[in-house]
Amino acid sequence: MHTLIVVAHPDPKSLSHSVAAHVAEGVLLSDPANSFEIADLAAEAFDPRFTAVDLAVHRREVPPPADVAAEQARIDRADALVLVYPVYWWSMPGLLKGWIDRVFANGWAYDEGPDTKLVKKLRHLPVHLIAIGGAGVRTYARHGYFGAMKTQIDHGIFDYCGARVVTSELLLESETQDPTSHLNVAHAIGRDLCKATKNRETADAA
Incomplete structure (x- = not known):
């Protein structure tokens, strides 16, 4: 099983990067034959700006530019996709959102046109989301952010493309809590990733 772990944080010493690394360690621990790519x-300076070229791609007028095609190929090589990101203003960072805006394009992630019904093209792709927030559980619950983020990201992005969100984890109080517990959760997610993916596939088949 090959896992693509996408991390969006400018500081390589951040908790986000440590969580991504612990997910990767867990993936290998579950089976040495597994592989991963972070x-x-x-660091790779991906350009998240949705330009006129990206709009032309959306309209199916031109093929995706090289940087987008490379990211799509990365995902195509993966058996599972893991996104690790800090919560900025109750959502994902603009860098990661821009990556999704450009990479999950019409014609690749889904097919849709003025005279055609929506075709979801990523039904084969299991997705694992790990968001890292500074606030506490009570804040998220009091303002309904748990549901809002699931609606916006899990449903609004991935369900639209047919991708199955297997894991949707929020690691909270990241600025005040000992990071060890969060890193242990990340390690467990990586270790159980293959099992969780297979269990979800079995449930979907049933």
């Missing part, structure tokens, strides 16, 4: 969007 896509560090900040």
Whole structure:
């Protein structure tokens, strides 16, 4: 099983990067035959700006530019996709959102046109989301952010493309809590990733 782990944080010493690394360790621990790739969007200087070219791609007028095609190929090689990101203003960072805006394009992630029904093209892709927030559980619950983020990201992005969100984890109080517990959770997610993916596939088949 090959896992693509995408991390969006400018500081390589951040908790986000440590969580991504612990997920990767867990993936290998579950089976030495497994493999992974960590896509560090900040270090790789991915351009998240949705330009006129991206709009032309959306309209199916031109093929995806090279940087987008390379990211799509990365995902195509993966058996599972893991996104690790800090919560900025109750959502994902603009860098990661821009990556999704550009990479999950019409014609690749889904097919849709003025005279055609929506075709979801990523039904084969299991997705694992790990968001890292500074606030506490009570804040998220009091303002309904748990549900809002699931609606916006799990449903609004991935369900639209047919991708199955297997894991949707929020690691909270990241600025005040000992990071060890969060890193242990990340390690467990990586270790159980293959099992969770297979269990979800079995449930979907049933």
